[in-house]
């Protein structure tokens with residue numbers, strides 16, 4: 001199935017815009033895969049040094065925020081739009 | 092008293108004239124004007140974002156503005172900090188901001204605190220106001236004000252930007268808070284960030300609008316929603332933010348699951 005991805009903030013120019021993943025893939029699985037396939041800058045925004053999903057990364061699926069405690073169990077479905085937003089605080 | 096006879100209710104004739112173009116805004120009116128005048132707003136930092144917010148809050152007629160910002164103006168602040176001036180380089184930012192706002196609207200009481208939000212002053216800063224605008228460039232300051240706003244039951248409008256992106260959300264009592272989004276100060280954020288003044292000013296002006304909505308009821312604020320604007324692509328999104336019972340700041344205030 002295909003998942004569409006938008007990166008924002010410090011990762012605005014990162015990619016890919018879409019990934020093909022097997023049925024049953026979770027949100028955390030996609031974040032780990034993107035981190036594994038990316039350079040250091042993407043990886044450090046997505047994962048902690050321990051390899052967990054960075055808790056201050058904002059994640060939304062189809063416009064609804066998904067809190068950290070639900071990311072490992074949240075299964076995606078074909079066509080889901082994933083928004084990955086590293087924290088920003090410019091004032 | 093003359094104002095009362097004219098339907099102004101505590102607004103002097105020159106205030107009724109000053110605000111005449113906004114008193115006709117649907118849902119705002121003289122009631123909204125009176126509510127703004129009765130309100131006190133804390134603006135945490137008056138840089139690119141907070142300075143724009145403070146400008147539009149002063150112009151709209153908020154009764155009392157408390158500006159909190161430490162330090163003196165640097166030349167490289169001037170691409171975005173439009174309350175400042177070139178002759179003011181080396182002078183306290185907060186004093187320059189206050190002078191400009193008093194010139195803009197002498198009906199607004201402008202108070203200055205030459206400090207950034209800290210664990211020592213956050214409770215006092217929040218206690219003195221009805222609403223907090225968070226526009227500091229550090230998560231530690233934003234999260235301190237968020238915790239105090241939630242604890243004291245005051246609304247918080249948090250406005251942030253980075254490069255081409257602007258983000259805005261409002262924290263209202265009983266709803267999700269900034270710590271629901273950012274459980275701890277994020278490890279990779281740096282004090283210096285890419286900024287065009289127009290992007291900072293855009294989200295600052297919208298923070299003023301959020302504040303006016305909350306104070307007057309003239310429109311639904313972004314409670315439980317995060318607004319994000321990609322100014323490069325000119326696309327915006329409004330995301331729903333669930334309240335988290337696990338949130339260490341607001342969690343106990345969230346309703347229990349059914």
Ligand SMILES: [Zn+2]
Pocket residue numbers: 267268269270271272335338339340341342
């Ligand atoms: Zn919270």
